[in-house]
Amino acid sequence: MSSIAAGVEVAKTVTIAAALGFVPVAIHFHLFDIVARADGPVGAEEVLAFYHGSVEKSRETDVPGPRLVDDAPFAMAGLGFVDMVDDGLYCANAITRHLEATPSSQHGALHFTTEALWASAFLMRKLQAETFKYPFDELQTPTQFAYELIGRSDLANQHTYSIMEAEGRMDSFNHFMVRPTTGQIVGQINIAKESSSKVDHTLRARVQLCPYS
Structure with missing residues (x-):
């Protein structure tokens, strides 16, 4: 007999593949560092502002667009790497702080x-x-x-x-x-x-x- 709980676990496991594809994006744009060092929950605009403030002159063209900055933390929240505290707002959890510190x-x-x-x-x-x-x-x-x-x-x-x-x-x-x-x-x-x-x-x-x- 099939189990609903087992089905949920299967779905949770196989659907993370798409979210994992956003991990290099999050790392490239220092998402974990930005969220971990923020004083409180941050949204896409704050993340983009922090990144603009940290990007080197030589990489000024290497800046994400608003939609990418919306989707990347959403994917990371799905993986449990950050917490989504409200629609479009994210804060650090233990995993975020570990990634930033290590x-x-x-x-x-x-x-x-x-x-x-x-x-x-x-x-x-x-x-x-x-x-x-x-x-x-x-x-x-x-x-x-x-x-x-x-x-x-x-x-x-x-x-x-x-x-x-x-x-x-x-x-x-x-x-x-x-x-x-x-x-x-x-x-x-x-x-x-x-x-x-x-x-x-x-x-x-x-x-x-x-x-x-």
């Missing part, structure tokens, strides 16, 4: 909602294209398959970490792999300029369970 947690969230979410979206299509051949060969994962499909042949034959470096996310990933409490490095990707496929063996061992790299 930058490595934002770097980690960015990694998993970029690389992992990107690859997982193409997992089934990759399996169907190759009659469900699994596990994947190196450099033949959903990550490379996705870049091939969108016409990025320059990235389609590269390792995930080489792609991250090419797209400017390696520094963020390395910050994620540093424990904030002790500063001890738990993993480090070293991609040499002359050979961008060189990956630190410690981290390689840690990501063997992930079929997307």
